[in-house]
Amino acid sequence: MAQHTTEVVRAGLARRYRREWRFRAYGLTAISLALIMLLTLFTSIFSQGLSAFWTTELELDVTLYPQDIDPEGTRDPQTLSNANYRKLIFQAVYDLFPDVTSRTDRRALQALVSDGATYRAREMVMEDPSLIGQRVKIQIPIAADFDMLAKGKISRDAHESTRRLSDQQIEWFDRLEKRGLVHTVFNTTLFTASDSRQPELAGIWGAVVGSIYTLIVTLGLSFPIGVAAAVYLEEYAPRNWFTDLIEVNINNLAAVPSIVFGLLGLAVLLNVFGLPRSAPVVGGLVLCLMTLPTIIIAGRAALKSVPPSIREAALGIGASKMQMIFHHVLPLSMPGMLTGTIIGMAHALGETAPLLMIGMVAFVADVPSSPLAPATVLPVQIYLWADSPERAFVERTSAAIIVLLAFLIIMNSGAVILRKKFEKKW
Amino acid sequence: MSDTVELFDGTAGQPRIKDRPVKVSVTDANVYYGDKHAIKNVSLDIAAREVTSFIGPSGCGKSTFLRCLNRMNDTIDICRVSGEIRLDSEDVYDRKVDVVELRARVGMVFQKPNPFPKSIYENVAYGPRIHGIARTKAEIDEIVQSSLERAGLWEEVKDRLESPGTGLSGGQQQRLCIARAIAVSPEVILMDEPCSALDPIATAKVEELIDELRSNYTIVIVTHSMQQAARVSQRTAFFHLGRLIECGDTEVIFTNPQHNLTQGYITGRFG
Numbered sequence: 001m002a003q004h005t006t007e008v009v010r011a012g013l014a015r016r017y018r019r020e021w022r023f024r025a026y027g028l029t030a031i032s033l034a035l036i037m038l039l040t041l042f043t044s045i046f047s048q049g050l051s052a053f054w055t056t057e058l059e060l061d062v063t064l065y066p067q068d069i070d071p072e073g074t075r076d077p078q079t080l081s082n083a084n085y086r087k088l089i090f091q092a093v094y095d096l097f098p099d100v101t102s103r104t105d106r107r108a109l110q111a112l113v114s115d116g117a118t119y120r121a122r123e124m125v126m127e128d129p130s131l132i133g134q135r136v137k138i139q140i141p142i143a144a145d146f147d148m149l150a151k152g153k154i155s156r157d158a159h160e161s162t163r164r165l166s167d168q169q170i171e172w173f174d175r176l177e178k179r180g181l182v183h184t185v186f187n188t189t190l191f192t193a194s195d196s197r198q199p200e201l202a203g204i205w206g207a208v209v210g211s212i213y214t215l216i217v218t219l220g221l222s223f224p225i226g227v228a229a230a231v232y233l234e235e236y237a238p239r240n241w242f243t244d245l246i247e248v249n250i251n252n253l254a255a256v257p258s259i260v261f262g263l264l265g266l267a268v269l270l271n272v273f274g275l276p277r278s279a280p281v282v283g284g285l286v287l288c289l290m291t292l293p294t295i296i297i298a299g300r301a302a303l304k305s306v307p308p309s310i311r312e313a314a315l316g317i318g319a320s321k322m323q324m325i326f327h328h329v330l331p332l333s334m335p336g337m338l339t340g341t342i343i344g345m346a347h348a349l350g351e352t353a354p355l356l357m358i359g360m361v362a363f364v365a366d367v368p369s370s371p372l373a374p375a376t377v378l379p380v381q382i383y384l385w386a387d388s389p390e391r392a393f394v395e396r397t398s399a400a401i402i403v404l405l406a407f408l409i410i411m412n413s414g415a416v417i418l419r420k421k422f423e424k425k426w
Numbered sequence: 427m428s429d430t431v432e433l434f435d436g437t438a439g440q441p442r443i444k445d446r447p448v449k450v451s452v453t454d455a456n457v458y459y460g461d462k463h464a465i466k467n468v469s470l471d472i473a474a475r476e477v478t479s480f481i482g483p484s485g486c487g488k489s490t491f492l493r494c495l496n497r498m499n500d501t502i503d504i505c506r507v508s509g510e511i512r513l514d515s516e517d518v519y520d521r522k523v524d525v526v527e528l529r530a531r532v533g534m535v536f537q538k539p540n541p542f543p544k545s546i547y548e549n550v551a552y553g554p555r556i557h558g559i560a561r562t563k564a565e566i567d568e569i570v571q572s573s574l575e576r577a578g579l580w581e582e583v584k585d586r587l588e589s590p591g592t593g594l595s596g597g598q599q600q601r602l603c604i605a606r607a608i609a610v611s612p613e614v615i616l617m618d619e620p621c622s623a624l625d626p627i628a629t630a631k632v633e634e635l636i637d638e639l640r641s642n643y644t645i646v647i648v649t650h651s652m653q654q655a656a657r658v659s660q661r662t663a664f665f666h667l668g669r670l671i672e673c674g675d676t677e678v679i680f681t682n683p684q685h686n687l688t689q690g691y692i693t694g695r696f697g
Contacts, residue, residue: 238503239503307540309536309538309540310540310542310543311501312498312501312534312536312540313536313540313541313542313603313606314542315498315501315529316496316498316529316533316534316535316536316607317529317530317533317534317552317553317556317606317607317609317610318526318527318528318529318530318533318553318556318557318610319526319552319556320526320556323556327552327556328542332543
């Protein structure tokens with residue numbers, strides 16, 4: 001009999017091992033596929049977006065003629081601010097090309113410099129009025145089309161009529177480059193400016209601040225409400241058809257398309273309560289509705305996972321139910337709750353659709369000063385830029401996605417670290 | 427065998443105590459889990475400053491009965507208790523009795539050591555702190571030390587009071603749980619199979635401790651081991667299928683059982 005058993009086992013062994021090997025192969029294939037897709041996404045975003053972190057600037061010798069800036073010599077800030085710096089910048093550009101004299105050619109030459117040059121010259125003078133009358137070196141941002149040319153994103157071989165720069169303009173740019181006046185520098189504008197119609201002046205800072213305000217409102221509301229709801233439902237609520245109904249509805253809420261929450265915000269928060277349009281406060285409230293179910297579900301799961309022995313221990317020495325919950329159960333379930341909250345927040349950070357409904361899709365050129373000021377958020381900024389026709393916005397879109405991904409990675413690592421830190425063994 | 431159970435009504439031996447002070451007196455206790463009748467008409471007395479052990483086969487209701495004494499069954503929604511359980515002269519299930527106060531008077535030690543995932547010091551200090559027994563740091567320090575000393579753990583842990591209670595060995599953890607229970611100076615300590623998760627050496631230590639605690643506390647212990655019941659207890663109650671079959675002095679129960687079910691169980695014929 002024993003002999004027989006051994007033989008049967010041995011006969012089946014090879015098949016068993018084959019099965020196991022096959023199962024492992026499936027798993028590896030699945031993971032490889034996921035990794036390949038992720039890699040494709042990252043390569044595509046990074047190959048397009050990385051170049052946006054650098055920009056091209058032009059070195060100009062600008063003469064700050066007193067008669068143009070401050071003819072009366074009062075040094076009044078108002079006068080300094082209103083002066084026509086554009087003219088001075090253009091004059092400096094004309095000086096680089098003494099051979100260009102005709103009106104039309106000079107107009108084509110003006111296309112080299114960005115509006116940002118004017119702002120930079122004004123800033124310099126306002127900061128140090130003693131510069132007036134001197135000849136100063138200014139690094140000015142070059143127009144986005146020339147930046148694209150410098151980065152090789154405008155083809156020189158294409159026919160003149162099909163590209164945004166004429167042969168003449170390209171030739172001028174090459175001459176500037178040969179004279180060593182063109183510099184590639186880190187694109188600080190991208191991180192310090194708000195949205196702009198000119199790609200070279202557009203940045204994500206306004207959207208980042210808008211996102212931060214929105215997330216603060218979301219977190220400030222959804223975390224306490226979510227934890228309180230989870231504790232009540234899990235620890236206090238009686239089990240009956242009514243609480244079952246609530247549970248089903250909370251799970252449902254987690255699956256409602258986010259645009260519906262946006263419509264609710266529009267109908268109730270804006271139209272009934274008259275909250276300001278495009279404001280992070282409203283965005284935060286809407287996203288709070290969206291993240292609440294996530295936090296409640298994660299919170300309840302975390303509370304459930306606290307071993308009953310700890311509850312008994314607390315009750316056994318005469319802790320009241322609330323003492324048991326607040327001294328023992330809640331601290332032990334905190335890692336799970338925090339993980340759920342951060343996942344909810346990461347979700348909220350990437351959410352676009354509901355915010356479109358409440359007007360956060362507006363073109364906002366200022367960094368929001370408070371949660372009540374008009375603002376936009378990172379994903380909406382990405383959406384807006386992705387919609388812009390200018391070539392230079394393509395790379396900025398990808399750059400904004402990289403920043404958003406960086407935030408998501410930071411938040412998710414935060415979740416892992418918090419979990420590791422607060423996790424206790426029993 | 428089951429016929430005997432059906433025919434038998436009442437309890438053999440001496441469920442009532444006449445010659446000693448009684449701490450807990452139970453009359454006609456019934457416990458239902460939903461439709462299941464888990465404890466059937468149990469009446470018995472528990473003597474003060476003695477160890478009473480509950481023995482019986484698995485599922486006989488001895489743990490359920492133990493948990494009635496400090497109303498731990500309250501935490502189970504479907505559980506219903508009727509009858510009268512008096513601690514001294516007060517009915518434990520009276521509306522006016524607060525469970526928090528009751529559990530401060532009737533402490534409990536569980537089957538699996540369950541220290542809080544906090545420091546050894548915090549484990550013992552928790553009870554006195556929530557009940558407001560000790561307010562100053564010095565008072566709490568004092569209670570922590572005396573409780574750990576009485577639980578026979580002080581010498582082993584005095585240099586690492588701040589290390590986690592969950593880092594101790596199983597036997598030490600159980601003695602920590604006992605220290606935690608006696609820190610609130612209860613009158614009665616209920617122990618639900620306190621040694622079932624421990625090795626023989628740790629078990630011996632806990633048994634020794636129970637014997638020492640007897641002079642100050644009324645102790646009720648549920649155990650699977652008849653040797654343990656014989657070693658530590660003065661009175662023994664034998665449960666079978668939710669009924670109290672026999673109750674009396676441990677010596678009598680183990681040497682001269684009156685009921686044939688008790689006889690069968692202690693001689694190992696079933697269980």
